[in-house]
Amino acid sequence: MILNDIKLTNFRNYDSLSLSFHPKLNIFIGHNAQGKTNLLEAIYFLSLAKSHRTSKDKELIQFDSEEAYINGSITTQNSTLPLSISVSKSGKRAKVNHLESAKLSQYIGHLNTVLFAPEDLNIVKGSPQVRRKFINMECGQISKIYLNQLSSYNKVLAQKNQYLKSRNVDSIMIEVLNEQLAEHASLIILKREQFISAIERHASKIHGDISNGRETLKVIYKPNIKYQSSEPKALKEEITALLAENLSKEIERGTSLVGPHRDDIGFTINDFDVQTYGSQGQQRSTALSVKLAELELIHEEVGEYPVLLLDDVLSELDEVRQAHLLTSIRNRVQTFVTTTSISDINHRIMDDMQLFEIENGKIKIDE
Numbered sequence: 001m002i003l004n005d006i007k008l009t010n011f012r013n014y015d016s017l018s019l020s021f022h023p024k025l026n027i028f029i030g031h032n033a034q035g036k037t038n039l040l041e042a043i044y045f046l047s048l049a050k051s052h053r054t055s056k057d058k059e060l061i062q063f064d065s066e067e068a069y070i071n072g073s074i075t076t077q078n079s080t081l082p083l084s085i086s087v088s089k090s091g092k093r094a095k096v097n098h099l100e101s102a103k104l105s106q107y108i109g110h111l112n113t114v115l116f117a118p119e120d121l122n123i124v125k126g127s128p129q130v131r132r133k134f135i136n137m138e139c140g141q142i143s144k145i146y147l148n149q150l151s152s153y154n155k156v157l158a159q160k161n162q163y164l165k166s167r168n169v170d171s172i173m174i175e176v177l178n179e180q181l182a183e184h185a186s187l188i189i190l191k192r193e194q195f196i197s198a199i200e201r202h203a204s205k206i207h208g209d210i211s212n213g214r215e216t217l218k219v220i221y222k223p224n225i226k227y228q229s230s231e232p233k234a235l236k237e238e239i240t241a242l243l244a245e246n247l248s249k250e251i252e253r254g255t256s257l258v259g260p261h262r263d264d265i266g267f268t269i270n271d272f273d274v275q276t277y278g279s280q281g282q283q284r285s286t287a288l289s290v291k292l293a294e295l296e297l298i299h300e301e302v303g304e305y306p307v308l309l310l311d312d313v314l315s316e317l318d319e320v321r322q323a324h325l326l327t328s329i330r331n332r333v334q335t336f337v338t339t340t341s342i343s344d345i346n347h348r349i350m351d352d353m354q355l356f357e358i359e360n361g362k363i364k365i366d367e
């Protein structure tokens, strides 16, 4: 999958910008705070209708403007497709091939992206919440069913928590909500199990290569609900029973205690926990392996490689990891890289690419 071009209007520090991209490698170079990450954020937003660094969409609109627009065109094996998304104070509107998508879940999935940024280290080091967000974003990209189930689950969960908090609990009402939660939860859990085992399959191979075969990485799903069934209907029944068992505790605590909203993932290298015992380098390799595994996974699911966004990470990687990253993706994955210094880029990849110099929301194209 190739992002051919992008056009930004009133997006962050870009008034109006049109760029055509190189099919293999695009490097955005500039001093701090010039707009490099803003450009990657625009590509990410065009892909997922969400920013990777803020949940407040209105921050994307240029100061003193009313609406931000991002337009782009992608080429897949089958076709070339225009995508556009706009953000205003009243919300987001997304279009595929000039037709407005009634739901954002219909829009997401046309342009697939994988982003690797310094904060991705938090997938390993951070809280379970960060890891759940990671699963949701990535699983959502490859499975519309997952995205729909998750959104329904979250709606019902919010409703249930409101009831539990009100302390005026109608247990029949909670049972009805639990029934719905169990239905969505069973599908979410099975998708997560599938996703994490596929990530592990690819990530352990990549990690083995990066560490020259010295380290074995495992990615482990840690579901909040310990379950036996691998079939949705039976799993739903298991979850319904568990929710009923926990009802009095949940009423007492005034919140929902059981379900996939409390899931986590663990990482081990040679059977020790990376979060607790891993060196900085091992934590970085783990995060990198997981991200590169996503490229393979999306390729497997969608039949095309996604575009890869690397925000300020090359300088963080040592020679071996950088070489692995760049050689393993070369010629397969269209890549967008931000950097403050050209010396951070391995000279072996410099021949076949486009350099964009960024200064204060303006671009100079290096021919």
Ligand SMILES: Nc1ncnc2c1ncn2[C@@H]1O[C@H](COP(=O)(O)OP(=O)(O)OP(=O)(O)O)[C@@H](O)[C@H]1O
Residues within 6 Å of the ligand: 011, 012, 013, 014, 030, 031, 032, 033, 034, 035, 036, 037, 038, 039, 059, 060, 061, 062, 063, 312, 338, 340
């Ligand atoms: N809504 C907005 N309207 C106008 N300008 C904005 C808006 N949001 C952010 N900016 C500006 O964008 C710039 C930051 O851009 P960006 O985050 O892309 O930096 P960067 O080039 O990636 O820098 P670094 O190397 O430090 O990460 C800042 O100058 C900031 O003031």
